[in-house]
Amino acid sequence: MSMPMFPAFVFSNDPDRPERGVREIGMDSIASDGVLIEVEWSSVNYKDGLASTLSGKVARLSPLVPGVDLAGRIVESGDGFEAGDLVIAHGYDIGTSRHGGFARFARVPSEWIVRLPHGLTTREAMVIGTGGFTAALSVIALQKWGIRPDDGPVLVTGATGGVGSMAVSMLSGLGYDVTASSGKPEAADYLRGLGASRILDRSVLSDDDGRPLQSMEFNGAVDCVGGSTLANLIKKLKYGSAVAASGLTGGAGLSTTVIPFILRGVALLGIDSVQTPMDVRVETWRRIATDLKPAGLEDIGHSIGLQELDGVLTSILEGGVTGRYVVSPSAHG
Numbered sequence: 001m002s003m004p005m006f007p008a009f010v011f012s013n014d015p016d017r018p019e020r021g022v023r024e025i026g027m028d029s030i031a032s033d034g035v036l037i038e039v040e041w042s043s044v045n046y047k048d049g050l051a052s053t054l055s056g057k058v059a060r061l062s063p064l065v066p067g068v069d070l071a072g073r074i075v076e077s078g079d080g081f082e083a084g085d086l087v088i089a090h091g092y093d094i095g096t097s098r099h100g101g102f103a104r105f106a107r108v109p110s111e112w113i114v115r116l117p118h119g120l121t122t123r124e125a126m127v128i129g130t131g132g133f134t135a136a137l138s139v140i141a142l143q144k145w146g147i148r149p150d151d152g153p154v155l156v157t158g159a160t161g162g163v164g165s166m167a168v169s170m171l172s173g174l175g176y177d178v179t180a181s182s183g184k185p186e187a188a189d190y191l192r193g194l195g196a197s198r199i200l201d202r203s204v205l206s207d208d209d210g211r212p213l214q215s216m217e218f219n220g221a222v223d224c225v226g227g228s229t230l231a232n233l234i235k236k237l238k239y240g241s242a243v244a245a246s247g248l249t250g251g252a253g254l255s256t257t258v259i260p261f262i263l264r265g266v267a268l269l270g271i272d273s274v275q276t277p278m279d280v281r282v283e284t285w286r287r288i289a290t291d292l293k294p295a296g297l298e299d300i301g302h303s304i305g306l307q308e309l310d311g312v313l314t315s316i317l318e319g320g321v322t323g324r325y326v327v328s329p330s331a332h333g
């Protein structure tokens with residue numbers, strides 16, 4: 001009996017047989033364990049860019065179907081799911097050590113699967129995706145720290161990117177006064193549309209003046225840039241406030257002093273979306289579908305097929321992406 005074939009974007013880091021592009025694969029090419037999901041939408045994250053390049057050091061399988069995000073329909077009943085159930089899966093080993101969302105079908109362990117919450121379509125869930133989930137974890141961390149909308153302006157860095165766009169939209173939706181830091185002056189209207197009241201040029205935060213403290217400006221921050229940007233924004237945090245740090249597009253290093261921590265009591269809150277425990281995952285998606293649901297999802301999301309992935313994966317590593325690219329693995333297949 002012939003094996004049904006389906007389209008997939010495949011990356012191989014084998015130096016003798018490098019591969020990066022779309023081809024037809026069979027069911028036997030994806031995992032043999034796990035729940036079979038027909039992927040309706042995936043999305044493009046910075047990590048997918050890393051997983052699709054030799055230097056990224058993220059791919060743990062070769063060849064690999066990348067795609068850390070996926071949303072779709074359960075194909076076969078079992079493991080607590082019924083055929084036709086709509087689900088989301090992201091993080092864990094998906095798209096790094098296990099084939100991910102850039103194919104029409106994926107197999108995912110049942111304990112990594114979240115039911116699509118009421119109030120979201122599969123496309124909306126992927127416009128949000130890992131970037132939006134990380135933004136939500138960051139916003140919730142600031143709320144738990146006690147930062148309230150009336151306490152003063154909050155900062156979002158890397159604001160036009162996935163995590164950044166979502167954080168701007170979620171925070172402004174909750175009534176926070178949001179300052180957006182971006183390296184893309186042409187995106188000012190986009191950021192104001194998401195709810196930013198003020199735009200800061202990225203260089204303001206990335207240039208270090210060598211002082212351990214600066215005047216207190218922000219009552220909280222969502223940072224996905226890291227490096228000197230994070231080091232500088234810590235100096236501008238108000239007494240008792242916090243930054244939720246999730247990313248490294250500006251560098252993995254962090255050169256700081258303890259002065260902001262011990263003189264202003266500010267907190268550095270680490271954010272991880274990959275190993276987030278399932279109960280937190282389910283509750284976070286419930287909030288994303290309700291009070292954190294970002295406005296403007298239509299403007300933030302751009303739909304592409306597998307054939308367009310190559311260019312977008314290159315662009316995201318160069319900091320060139322505005323908003324979130326969602327991938328329909330069956331389109332253009």
Ligand SMILES: NC(=O)c1ccc[n+]([C@@H]2O[C@H](COP(=O)([O-])OP(=O)(O)OC[C@H]3O[C@@H](n4cnc5c(N)ncnc54)[C@H](OP(=O)(O)O)[C@@H]3O)[C@@H](O)[C@H]2O)c1
Binds near residue numbers: 158160271316
């Ligand atoms: N901890 C976690 O679980 C987790 C989850 C998701 C993402 N992340 C990390 O968060 C970061 C953002 O991910 P993403 O998918 O949102 O990527 P993205 O869409 O590319 O967004 C990143 C943004 O950072 C800014 N940027 C890029 N290069 C920069 C540079 N050299 N210096 C300063 N800013 C720069 C750009 O925004 P502007 O042009 O507007 O400045 C860019 O759009 C990545 O490092 C990713 O690995 C971590």
